[in-house]
Amino acid sequence: MSAIAIITGATGGLGQEFVRSVQTENFDEIWAVARNEKRLKELRDTFGGKIRPVKCDLGSADDLAELFALIETERPDIRLLINNAGIGKMGRSDEFSDDDIIKEIDINCKAVCLLCKHSIPFMKPGARILNISSASSFQPVPYINLYAASKAFVRSYTRALNVELKSRGIICTAVCPGWIDTDMLEKEHNGKPVKFPGLVSPERVAAKALRDSAKGRDMSVCTLFVKYEHLLSKAWPHKWLMKIWMNGIKDYV
Numbered sequence: 001m002s003a004i005a006i007i008t009g010a011t012g013g014l015g016q017e018f019v020r021s022v023q024t025e026n027f028d029e030i031w032a033v034a035r036n037e038k039r040l041k042e043l044r045d046t047f048g049g050k051i052r053p054v055k056c057d058l059g060s061a062d063d064l065a066e067l068f069a070l071i072e073t074e075r076p077d078i079r080l081l082i083n084n085a086g087i088g089k090m091g092r093s094d095e096f097s098d099d100d101i102i103k104e105i106d107i108n109c110k111a112v113c114l115l116c117k118h119s120i121p122f123m124k125p126g127a128r129i130l131n132i133s134s135a136s137s138f139q140p141v142p143y144i145n146l147y148a149a150s151k152a153f154v155r156s157y158t159r160a161l162n163v164e165l166k167s168r169g170i171i172c173t174a175v176c177p178g179w180i181d182t183d184m185l186e187k188e189h190n191g192k193p194v195k196f197p198g199l200v201s202p203e204r205v206a207a208k209a210l211r212d213s214a215k216g217r218d219m220s221v222c223t224l225f226v227k228y229e230h231l232l233s234k235a236w237p238h239k240w241l242m243k244i245w246m247n248g249i250k251d252y253v
């Protein structure tokens, strides 16, 4: 039975960093899940034969069914699952298309829960799940309303799952980073550079997340800046925090 890690969004900024960080661990295979075949091939060329590219659109029910069928057929020993893939669109919620809304919920929430559900039967004590949430899960965030709500869902779901799976020795960690320097961020808006306070590298976030998961923590918060944001979200009325946020984005909306 192969010992494997499954990492979704493995071709993106943070996902690739997770692949890099765990490639020397004792896995027979790292299942790298994403849509772009060229980038999946490049990932294999960079990190070697342990990488198993799994082309899958996490927003497609058919592709998800194929992924679950692959797990059922191979019955691997899943030692690590990182539900990292995520999308986020900025803008007025009422201007989103139906498809925008459905896709964001399907990828950020539905795929995460389904992949946990289909992986847990193949996990033994010591296995770990990392679900990537965000600091935007700490309070409501206008203009990334849906994204922040989806990440609050992931955080809540993961922390509760951690309690449910404790007796089976499986650790679940909700990773809640602030801004990370990846392609997800729109670096310019209307010709002006966008400011991202507390921006960190994917390397730093991945390293902290894996450390926290190894320690059995149900949440991983990287950098003092984001820890401070987390504390404020518990101490201050969310109305105030939304006002501060609105002031920060007034040039962009």
Ligand SMILES: NC(=O)c1ccc[n+]([C@@H]2O[C@H](COP(=O)([O-])OP(=O)(O)OC[C@H]3O[C@@H](n4cnc5c(N)ncnc54)[C@H](OP(=O)(O)O)[C@@H]3O)[C@@H](O)[C@H]2O)c1
Pocket: 008, 009, 010, 011, 012, 013, 014, 015, 033, 034, 035, 036, 037, 039, 056, 057, 058, 059, 084, 085, 086, 087, 088, 107, 132, 133, 134, 135, 176, 177, 178, 179, 180, 181, 182, 183, 184, 185
């Ligand atoms: N960047 C930030 O500031 C930030 C902050 C907090 C949390 N996060 C979270 O961190 C995670 C990683 O984000 P990132 O910044 O590394 O993003 P990224 O660079 O845009 O990478 C996104 C990854 O997700 C994959 N993906 C997107 N749609 C997919 C789909 N339908 N099916 C399968 N894979 C899909 C992409 O690959 P393909 O295009 O090949 O499918 C890519 O590998 C996300 O959950 C994000 O919400 C990011």
